[in-house]
Amino acid sequence: MDYIYFKIQQEIITHITSALKILKYPVQIKLERPPDQGLGDFSFPCFSFSKISRKSPNETAKIIAEKLSTNHFIKNICVDGGYINFSIDETPLIQETVHSILTNKQSYGHLDKKNIFIIVEHTSANPNGPLHIGRARNPIIGDTLTRLLKAAGYSCESQFYLDDLGKQVAILCWGINNLPKEEKASIANKKLDHIAVGFYQKANDLMNEDPQVKQDIQDIIWKSEHGDIQTISLIQEAYQPVLKGMNESLKRVNITIDTYIPESTFVKDSSVEKVLDILKNTPFCHEEHGAYYLDLESFGIKGRNTKFFITRGDGTSLYATRDIAYHAWKATQADILLNVLGEDHKLESKQVEIGLQLLGIEKIPKTVFYSFVSLPEGKMSTRRNRVVYLDDLIDECVQRAYEEVKKRRADEFSELEMKTIAEKIGTGAVRYNIIKVQPEKDMVFQWEDALNFEGNAAPFIQYAHARASSILSKNETSIKGIEKQIYSKLMHPSEIQLIKKMALFPFVIQEASITYKPHLIASYLFDIASLFNQFYRDCPVLSEPDKELKIARLCLVASAKQVLNNGLCILGIDALEEM
């Protein structure tokens, strides 16, 4: 893709490079953006060169600036406070940007195809109950990353690593098969995952009270981990409905997962065994009461205990060992492995990494860790019933959105229309509130914040999109086959600001995808929506008497709508024509 801003930036870098070469200064270029638009569009700090020139930073900047020339992109160069500030000629920028948006449409902002395949592993929640909002951060970050990476030109697959072995599903399995079924009336309107969690909770309690139950559950674990086909399929029957329920919740917030990889796969195909064979033969492996562990002290692992157990005393594998086998397999499937994990998995992730190294695998997964969402009264806990389920959050947000729509537009929309719009606003709000904060920040969930649809929230962006759509739907002037020269009519500061910001979209996608920071997209979109609202205030479109300016503005509205749409698409939030 040929984006004008890339070209302009490259142009400036080339100019500075040749100036620095003439002066025999080291070529170290960091282009910044001035804090104030009045200063220019790009700035080049010259402080580091003042040591060489033995002059003040500002004098140095002047010396460098003298060797620079303007061209058709660069309108003006001025030195101020040790910076060389570049003002770009807005005409080509405006023309090219609007033109590029209207011709590239849904792919505006997207980067060139890279022929690199990424597996994004996310969610991977134990299928023993509904997703709660602590876990919900995972699919939202994961899905947004997947969408973002696709926009950045990668091909991607999302994977859910399905925990079908071990204690959690075994408890569920026992509960489903041994506890009395619930009465039809009490489960009438319940989702499958919400029904199942009751069995899990009861079975969990019984396990702690009744040694026989505990033994039964342990049998299930033992059999499944030894690859007993019958037990594994019994477990599968138990968790499938839960998974179905979880997927319904995810689907509601526009998340679908491409592939499910059951953990048992790697036991059944004996790849775990092969992994163990190799790991046992490394010098780091030791044995203790029949169990094998790797001593990770020499790998920089510190703490009370540096032993990483890879088998139990009975020879069966452990979760992390199977995870190594899974990652070893993934490494053969993709160019880049990206995992989204809770911060509690940091050590385990490091152990997997070391395991892969010992297997001679160089494709080490990259990981985005997120902190937990807690409640004002403390950590979320299903057992203590101190938990907010994702479904409840979605329901509340949709309900709130419905009330707002009804308040404003009851006389214009049908009941069905209001419900449809409310669903999109409510679910969008859920995603946006989670993705706008960088993953490593702790979050305390507050209903008040979650249900606030003003300011930096999804409805603000959807609203700007709806306003743009509204203008276009009322317009009767054709904007097909417009010559881009007409866009130079767009001279109002609000128009220029908006266009300049839209020109940055590819940069933002680039930056966000390289650093795996989806929240950058959220704050960028917020800026676009905000600038659009300012434009909306300052520049009437439909009533504009100058025909050419009107057309240019219509094109600008269409571009803004497109950029908002493309950005919302990366965030997995529905754009709205009306709200």
Added chain:
RNA sequence: GGGCGUGUGGCCUAGUCUGGAUAUGGCACUGGCCUUCUAAGCCAGUGAUCGCGGGUUCGAAUCCCGCCACGUCCGCCA
């Protein structure tokens, strides 16, 4: 005890990797703007020892050292 992460106005948050111009926005609060394209909006205002203490630097929210608080982990759990 150790590892990792976080700490920015009353609350939330950007910027931290790659040091740079008066620290970004939002919520709340105060005042103003709907006979004109949707007021879920716009404009203005109040409000910050950037956790604390040192250091490096012409320059530190950003880098280094020490400390404090919170989260998280250090299971033959997952």
